[in-house]
Amino acid sequence: MIALSGISILSGGLLSPTPYLDPGSGSYLIQLLLAAVLGGAFLVKVYWQKIKGFFRNLGKRKSDDPMA
Amino acid sequence: MTIDYHPVAGSFRDPAGFLFIHDGAVYRQVNRWGQVDYDTLMESGLYAALVSAGLLLPHEEVALPAPRPESAYRVLRPVQIPFISYPYEWCFSQLRDAALLTLQIQKRAFDFGMSLKDSSAYNIQFYQGRPVLIDTLSFEPYHEGQPWVAYRQFCQHFLAPLALMAHRDSRLSQFLRVYMDGLPLDLAVRLLPWSARFQSGLLFHIYMHSRSQQRYAGATIAPERAVGRMNRIGLLGLLDSLETAVKRLRWREDVTEWGDYYDKTNYTAAAHEHKKALIAAWLEELAPRNVWDLGANTGVFSRLASARGISTVAFDVDPGAIEQAYRTARLDGDPNFLPLLLDLTNPSPALGWHSSERQSWLARGPVDMVLALALVHHLAIANNVPLPRLAEFFSHLGEWLVLEFVPKEDSQVQKLLATREDIFVDYSQSGLEAAFAGYFAIEKREPIAESCRTLYLMRALPYRV
Known part of the structure; x- marks a missing residue:
């Protein structure tokens, strides 16, 4: 899977070669990959909401303005 | 100075502290090992914020001597939960609400520089009709750059079972009985x-999480090297994505066996009202502190009790009925009503480590009053349980029993007998009374108007409960 090979890049030097069953390792590593992607998406979402909010307020203020 | 106590069997994994029972109440010892985490929770303002939002169970620090003084830092007395329930007893919306609560708490914790160190569904209980986090020691200071250590547990305890329930079948929640640490x-x-x-x-x-787990199953990560790999925005993005994933999962609107039971019933409106009036009168007269309603369907009769301020748990085998009961009560804001999934012919056993981590259903009783309305024919005829065994079973559950007897001539029983031989020679009103006489005193016997049914009020003989 292409996405999973991204983990290897992000986790450079993080994995030790010791063979030891640790079911948490894969969860840690996928988290790093997902956080990189979802963090960006989250920022876009937050700023998009701010922009929408700004225009909504602008529209509201205009319609509230008796002089408009 | 030492005190009489016994530890709560499910509370031994966290070195930060443990629960114990003293004088019938639950307490928590905070160990010195958990001192920093506990103090940070209390002093950061997170505790106050979570408690005032109704997300965390409040507690008070008490002067009670610690049961294990050599390791003790504080003794806490949390607000007492009337009935402890487990995720395999919850309906879809209960598990979904518990999942959303966990994420909401984690987001609030970030605001105060803390993080949940576990996200076990067993740390959530239903209190006053709403899910609440009960584990005060689940928090640790958040170090910038640290991944969320409870991520895997959240996916296994909440997201995976919810996804299966939403995409396949709500009955698959029963996997949680087998997989105590969540669905692999x-x-x-x-x-x-x-x-x-x-x-x-x-x-x-x-999907990707599972692939990653399989691919890196043999790898180890040095914890100190994992720190600094993840920024705050990344973590907030992860939580936001989990929340969206949970919110997108919806209860499948299956037509259930009992979901529309009250519409299909052979009762007339007068019979229904008469039954309600009798139960209400007995509740008023006896004022029980707690009630279990067995085979409660959507909880119409259970709520006669909860409406009177009585702590009431409604059990039914049908996930659709419990789903409906939970949603209705949540909408009404009923604080005394808890609907739960339970098969009376195979109730929740004791589970987990030493078969004692999670209590059996029976061990969580007895209660003051049990309602068994239009239930006996299902157990006696559909499940072949002999009447004396039923009587013995009920006598272990509570002091008072409100039992509705549905005779053979009733159309509901006729339906059960339609496809099988009638081997139930003792199934009659006199047979019932004879079978119950060894375990109960019959206090009242009221025929229900416009029906062939009888409502009994019985009291367990003193040596039974």
């Missing part, structure tokens, strides 16, 4: 329909 993600992947991967949240947190 590789199993969830095998059971989910192929189309589930088109939902991005499930693709990320179940």
